[in-house]
Amino acid sequence: MYDVIIIGSGVAGLTAAIYARSRSLKTAVFEKEENVGGIIRGVSFVTHYPGVSYNERGDEFVSKIEDQTRDAGAEIIHEEVTKVDLNADPKVVYTNNGKYEAKKIVIANGTAPRKLDCHSEDNDTLISYDAFADSSKAFGKEVFIVGGSDGAVKESIFLASLANKVHITHQGEALTAIEAFQNEVNSKNNIEVHLNTRIDSISGESGNVTVKLRDVKTDEITEVSGDHYVFAYIGGVPNTVLYEGLDLTDKGYIVIDKNMKTNIDGVYAAGDIVDNDVRQISTAASEGTIAAIRIADELKNA
Ligand SMILES: Cc1cc2nc3c(=O)[nH]c(=O)nc-3n(C[C@H](O)[C@H](O)[C@H](O)COP(=O)(O)OP(=O)(O)OC[C@H]3O[C@@H](n4cnc5c(N)ncnc54)[C@H](O)[C@@H]3O)c2cc1C
Numbered sequence: 001m002y003d004v005i006i007i008g009s010g011v012a013g014l015t016a017a018i019y020a021r022s023r024s025l026k027t028a029v030f031e032k033e034e035n036v037g038g039i040i041r042g043v044s045f046v047t048h049y050p051g052v053s054y055n056e057r058g059d060e061f062v063s064k065i066e067d068q069t070r071d072a073g074a075e076i077i078h079e080e081v082t083k084v085d086l087n088a089d090p091k092v093v094y095t096n097n098g099k100y101e102a103k104k105i106v107i108a109n110g111t112a113p114r115k116l117d118c119h120s121e122d123n124d125t126l127i128s129y130d131a132f133a134d135s136s137k138a139f140g141k142e143v144f145i146v147g148g149s150d151g152a153v154k155e156s157i158f159l160a161s162l163a164n165k166v167h168i169t170h171q172g173e174a175l176t177a178i179e180a181f182q183n184e185v186n187s188k189n190n191i192e193v194h195l196n197t198r199i200d201s202i203s204g205e206s207g208n209v210t211v212k213l214r215d216v217k218t219d220e221i222t223e224v225s226g227d228h229y230v231f232a233y234i235g236g237v238p239n240t241v242l243y244e245g246l247d248l249t250d251k252g253y254i255v256i257d258k259n260m261k262t263n264i265d266g267v268y269a270a271g272d273i274v275d276n277d278v279r280q281i282s283t284a285a286s287e288g289t290i291a292a293i294r295i296a297d298e299l300k301n302a
Pocket residue numbers: 007008009010011012013030031032033036037038039040043045046047048049079080081082108109110111150151152154155233239270271272273279280281282284
């Protein structure tokens with residue numbers, strides 16, 4: 001039996017594992033993907049985290065945390081968690097490959113990218129939610145980015161170095177990204193920003209794609225056809241469907257207290273999956289830290 005099982009190997013989960021091991025807890029991290037690291041692995045350049053190098057890629061950044069986690073002695077198990085019994089004592093975690101028990105659980109399995117309304121089987125090959133992994137799709141094309149947040153605008157700047165032209169489409173009156181990213185956008189002559197604009201449909205096939213843009217104020221439609229590709233960054237949906245009996249917000253995020261405890265005894269949560277307004281790698285790391293240290297305290301005092 002493990003002292004602690006951590007679900008998800010993003011920054012929150014890996015940090016929780018490092019701190020759990022620093023307190024000598026027998027620790028396993030479950031990750032459903034082949035690669036460790038979660039969202040930040042797929043980010044072009046990591047920004048604003050203390051100590052991060054200039055132009056450090058997400059995969060480079062997270063590889064260091066992965067090495068640190070393994071060196072600390074945590075097991076990283078590449079299996080998908082499919083069911084959990086959070087109220088049992090010990091807690092039971094079922095995966096696609098087996099059944100595991102732990103005294104405590106940290107839920108850190110993040111969010112899934114929110115899909116575009118117009119995403120369907122028909123246009124599945126024309127849309128990506130990961131610019132870094134699918135950067136080859138942007139080469140020499142006119143690409144459309146959906147979203148105005150830091151992440152959307154940062155990935156647009158990255159794609160502008162590969163694509164002929166980048167169109168940022170955003171439903172709002174102004175981009176919400178930080179000023180530094182907006183200034184960089186303004187300095188690029190191959191990025192055009194379309195405010196008050198949504199993408200209504202994406203159709204065709206690779207090499208001849210039609211994107212239908214709607215002006216949300218006037219309802220005017222503009223259709224553009226050509227060698228296009230669409231990247232969407234319109235937020236995330238918390239991966240909480242697995243968890244019965246947890247207090248969730250109306251948007252599905254896990255309610256936690258200041259120690260990252262959920263309403264179920266022995267169950268903690270950290271990172272993008274919890275109900276916090278700020279979602280960055282620094283907050284994910286901080287929340288993973290708090291969860292692991294509090295778990296160690298609880299086990300020591302049991
Ligand atoms: C485009 C973009 C750029 C960003 N850039 C920055 C930046 O530069 N600096 C910054 O501070 N923040 C940035 N962020 C935010 C930051 O990436 C996130 O806040 C942070 O990575 C969240 O980490 P997490 O550990 O909570 O979740 P995640 O990274 O989502 O990790 C969750 C993990 O759980 C796994 N998982 C899910 N379900 C299961 C299951 N059932 N079983 C097993 N494993 C499962 C997933 O595969 C994933 O690996 C960016 C976000 C985006 C979208």
